[in-house]
C-alpha cells in the first residue's frame with residue numbers, strides 16, 4: 276500500500292505527534308504490520324496493523340478482548356516501573372473504537388515499544404522462561420472482571436475437532452480416506468480418553484480461564500539484556516482450559532523433530548524441555564491452579580499433538596482447504612508426525628506425572 280494511504284489510515288487514530296514515515300515491520304504470517312514513526316522527540320512511535328479478518332471474523336470481539344486484557348494487566352502492574360514497556364497499549368480511533376474499518380479492511384494501532392529483542396531458540400532455559408511468563412500472564416488474567424469472547428469459535432475444543440474429522444470422513448471429498456483409514460482408526464480408539472477436558476468442564480470440575488493460545492517464545496518481547504518485558508500477539512487470547520497454553524507450547528517446543536518431519540525417527544517428546552517448561556509454568560501459575568488442572572497437565576501434553584493430528588488429517592481428507600501445503604501429501608505427513616509425537620508423549624505419561632508430583 277502507498278505511503279499516503281497508510282498515513283491517511285493512521286490519521287484516523289488518536290495518536291500524538293506528526294507521522295513522518297510508515298514502513299513494513301516484521302514478518303508475521305497472519306496480520307500485516309507497519310511501523311509508524313513520528314517526527315517529535317517526545318512522542319512515541321506506533322505500530323499499525325491490518326487485521327486478518329478472514330481468520331478473525333469478529334473484530335469487535337477481537338479488539339474487545341485485547342483491550343480488556345491489556346487494561347487488566349496494567350492494573351496488576353500498577354505502581355511498578357516501566358509499565359508502558361511491560362504491557363501493550365492500543366490506541367482508539369477518533370470514533371472511540373479500537374479499530375478502523377475502511378474498504379472492508381480492518382486496522383488497529385498500538386504504541387511501539389523501542390529497544391527490545393525477540394528470541395526464537397528453544398532450549399530448557401528459554402522454555403523455563405516461557406513457562407513462567409505465560410503462567411504469570413494467566414495468573415494476572417485469572418480475576419479479569421469481564422467475560423471474553425472466542426475469537427475463533429471452538430478453537431481448542433477436542434470434541435469439535437473430532438466432529439470435524441468425522442464429517443470429513445463421511446464426505447471423503449478428496450477420495451483420500453482409503454489411504455488414511457489406519458490413522459482414523461487409531462484416533463478413534465483414543466477419542467474417549469482425549470475428550471476428557473470437555474467432560475470435566477461439563478461436570479463443573481474444570482474451569483475455563485483466559486489463555487493466550489499461541490504460546491511460544493516468539494510471542495514474548497525481551498529487554499536487550501534478556502529480561503522479559505511482555506507477552507504479545509494477543510489475537511487468540513480467549514477463554515480455554517489452561518491446557519491450551521501448556522500443551523500447545525510443548526507440542527512445538529518438545530518435539531525433537533519438525534512438525535512436518537517426513538522421518539518419524541526424528542520425532543519424539545523431549546522430557547528435558549517438558550521439565551524446564553513445567554517448572555517455570557508451575558511457578559508462574561501457582562497462585563490459581565487447581566489440583567484438577569495440575570493433575571491433568573500430562574493429559575494436556577498429549578492432547579495437543581493428538582488434536583493437531585486430527586486437524587491436519589481432517590484437512591487432508593477435505594482436500595487441503597485450511598492449511599497451506601507445499602506438496603500433495605503434506606497434511607498427511609504432518610498428521611503422521613504429530614501422531615508419532617502423541618505416541619511418544621503417551622509413553623512418557625507416568626514420568627510426567629512423577630515429575631509434577633515431585634515439583635509440588
Ligand code: GN1
Nearest residue numbers: 304305330427489511523534583598
Ligand atoms: C496455525 O498460523 P500458525 O502456524 O501460527 C493454527 C494453529 C496450529 C498451527 C499448526 C489460527 O498456527 O492452531 O496449531 O497452525 N492457527 C490457526 O502449525 O488455526
Ligand code: MG
Nearest residue numbers: 304491527534
Ligand atoms: Mg505455525
